[in-house]
Amino acid sequence: TTFLSAREGSWIKLNGIRYVLSVLKFTYPTLFQGWQTLVGGLLLHVSWKLGWVEINSRSRSDVLTWLPASVLFVGIIYAGSRALSRLAIPVFLTLHNAAEVIICGHQKCFRKEKTSPPKICSALFLLAAAGCLPFNDSQFDPDGYFWAVIHLLCVGAYKILQKSQKLNKLSDIDQQYLNYLFSVVLLALAAHPTGDLFSVLDFPFLYFYRFHGSCCASGFLGFFLMxxxxxxxxxxxxxQCAAWIFFAKVITSGLSMLLFDTILTRETMGCLLLGGFGEALLVFSERKGS
Structure with a gap:
């Protein structure tokens, strides 16, 4: 049941975000992601007060320790929002998965951890897929790829910090709670300097019920998915968890192509399949390791 919820939440949330960003062209990421994190933070706080989750990250040292990761989290959602407004979901997910190359390289070169051959091959396939996509994407958008690269760099650095020994005492819920709090504050402060605060008044669908519905759905389903x-x-x-998440990504990519105009040439499809094979190989290496 939990997997079905996560799978359905994944494709509805991503497609809802894609609809708001690319179809309605709500290109005000500080406001959109500020809304997303505000809803997530409020729901997580209510869940804590109702006793559904336990949050223990209340000391100043915990907050300061996790602060660099929260900065990266803001970079992830901001750059991801900018990229997703211009790229098809399968393309975005393929580039997103390339963050595993950064994690694998850090483990191999800096932490001197033993890396299995399947995991190394997986990283190479993911890197090849992401590297070839810009040259074979018939809907190539330079700005979209630029923000996707920023996004995957932030994802890689975030996961490296998340695995740091100094941060192990924080649970996933603690980390996400701090991410939400910091993101709301930082994005609210950035709304005026970026011009989003006043530019949004000219948005033609500001009072459009589908816009409101998609924003609400993506906000609530974002928390639900997390x-x-x-x-x-x-x-x-x-x-096992990685396998289910991989399956959810496949479902999300497939359904997105039915909902949005996506031009897939043989070369583009080859890159996407190569990326999918690389992630499947990564799942295999993790299952074998566990």
């Missing part, structure tokens, strides 16, 4: 994924990780082995 909560379901954490529950999934709590009672499944890492390899």
């Amino acid at each position: 909560f379901s994924t954490m529950k999934l990780k709590s009672f499944m082995a890492p390899g």
Whole structure:
């Protein structure tokens, strides 16, 4: 049941965000992501007060320790929002998955950890898929790829910090709670300097019910997806959880092509399949390791 919830939440949330960003062209990421994190933070706080989750990150040292990761989290959602407004969901997910190359390289070169051959091959396939996509994408958008690269760099750095020994005492819920709080504050402060605060008044669909519905759906389902994924990780082995998440990404990519105009040439499809094979190989290596 938790997996079905996470899978359905994943494709509805991403397609809802894609609809708001690309179809309605709501290109005000500080406001959009500020709304997303505000809803998530409020729902997580209510869940804490109702006793559904436990949050212990209340000391100043915990907050300061996690602050660099929260900065990266803001970079992830901001750059991801900018990229998703210009790129097809399968393309975005393929580039997003390339963050695993950064994590694998850090483990191999800096932490001197033993890396299995399947994981190395997986990183190479993911890198090749992401590297070839810009040259074979018939809907190539320079700005979209630029923000996607910023996004994947932030994702890679965030996951490296998340695995740091100094941060292990914080639970996933603690980390997400601090991410939400910091994101709301930083994005609210950035809304005016970026011009989003006043430019949004000229948005033609500001009072359009589909716009309001999509924003609400993406906000609530974003929290729902996060909560379901954490529950999934709590009672499944890492390899099994990675397999279900991979399956959810495949479902999301497939459904997005039915909902949005996506031009896929043979070359583009080859890059996407190469990226999918690389992620499947990564799932296999994690299941074998677990």
